[in-house]
Amino acid sequence: MLPKSSKYFFILIMLFVAPFCKAQKISRYDPDTIKTIVLDSVININSHKLNVQDFIDAVTTDTSFYKAFQSMRLYSYSAENSIYIYDKRDRVTGKIYRKMNYSRAGGKPTVQHITKSDSGQVYKKNGKYQLYTVEMFDYLFSNTYNKPLAAPSGKDGKAGGKNASYKSKLKTLIFRPGTKVSGIPFISGKTEIFSPELKQFYYYQFARGTYLDSIMVYRFKVIRKPSTAPGDVMINEMTTIFDTRTFQIMGRFIDMSFSNMFVSFNVRMNIEMNNFNGELLPVKVSYQGNWDVPLHKEERASVLITHRDYRREN
Template identity: 65%
Template sequence: MLKKTLLAFCVIISAFSLKAQQIPRFNPDTVRTIVIDTPVANIRSHKLNAQDFIDAVLADTSFYKAFQNMKRYAFTAENRIFTYDKKNRINGRVYRKILHDREQGKNKVTYPAKQDSGAVYKKNGKYELYTIEMFDYIFMNAYNSEFATGGSPINPKGKNAGYKAKLKALIFTPGRKISGIPFISSKTEIFGPDLRQFYNYEFARGTYVDSIPVYRFKVIRKPSTADDDTMIKEMTTIFDARDFQVLGRYVDMKYSNMLFDFDVQMNIELNRFNGELLPVKITYQGNWDVPLHKEERASFLILHKDYKAVQ
């Protein structure tokens, strides 16, 4: 039971660097898409304070709704997944070009291109890595994801529903306590009274995709903080300066003890089409390891483009 619980938790964490990195992986850093006016600015000089940004992070619903908005659009997705062995050599590749459309109110998915190689599937046809299965569910709509049909960000149904709920909570409602995670449930509550002492807040202004004025609010672990005091090492949120809606989120999480070890990063970026926020890029890289189970190492690049409104 403990093994299963720890395995599930580590997969959840993977939805959000790497030790002894020997090959290039996708760098999930939303800041690379933003031109920063000044490296660090004074929040108060802009008539804002850290609590304004914290409140906005905790209250935001636009980030999840951007994924719900996809059901009203046809679009093209390109997904690249790489898995790695213990020496960080690629041992599995997945490429998907996916056309999403709507016919008679239902989501239609076609695959103009599908390429797999290496250690991707088990003999029974299931994915070799549980990490890929979870990402396939969340971001690729292969299992009729709630992002295609509406649904709740924290109430999925079906197999592994509890794990998927925690995964979605970590991605779309960050900063809150996620119950049911062994040993470190409280370490997700980074804005709570017990953890605030371990973090610094940084603020900057910049421009996103050449024209959108943004605020970058970074919550970053203090250098003097012990490694085991925190799980989330950095969380950066990009706000549209015009309406304070979230345009991007980057999370860096790392934790290690005698029972499990993970080191992962994830980034999600949005943009507007017809005035609505829609996801355009998801990147991930990470390792996780628990006793009596194969270590999982993977990286993802998911791109969405060519959005067209449909009835």
């Protein structure tokens, strides 16, 4: 049986939930690779005085992507969240929708709900969320606004409640991709896609393009080779886009799947950033995923989060 901590982690990977119409089917959000980038051409990175290791080092050592989420709590901004829960036939069974204005006037964080609606199978009888996916969504986004988001360590957390270690694993996966996520039987090492053991299973692709109509970027794509056997890897694709002027990471897409007797999941997530007065901040998160382990209810969800109108408050 999969250890309890690992069960929670895979539910964490699932990340989100939401509109309810019984037996209704909707098209899931498809977080395709950074849709807001227009590619110009495939590039020879050597002609740009770069090499593969430059991109790998930038991905594995970057802190600006994580810092962008930390910086949210210093700003006022508008947000819109649409989260859907599905049954095994992909019919919507639960919905959360929020349209909010966050403010830090006078240094005190406040949230004004312009629109707020929940319906379907969202909460337990004790008032807690049905899915750990939703709990983690609140942790990464709503909680981030009110207080700092602890740095991803890659280690199991013991303090901060029973879910601390699961949150730590999730942060490592999102903010430190390509590094080992410890404490996950059969899978921990499969996140180290740049290791000597796993590099053989991937292709690297490079392109140049324009992001958000004006920002010139490099796109570094790590793709699983078609010849790779099932179970050899967990990450099918990881795409990162870099500002060509600063090498700052502007966006990241991750496609993960795995299946064995202990766990089965299929997850796609896209996070995009933009600069506001020189500070990098999140503007869009889209996600969809299925997750299933023995003796636990299967979780299926999709989400679309947008942030806009950032304003620095004193």
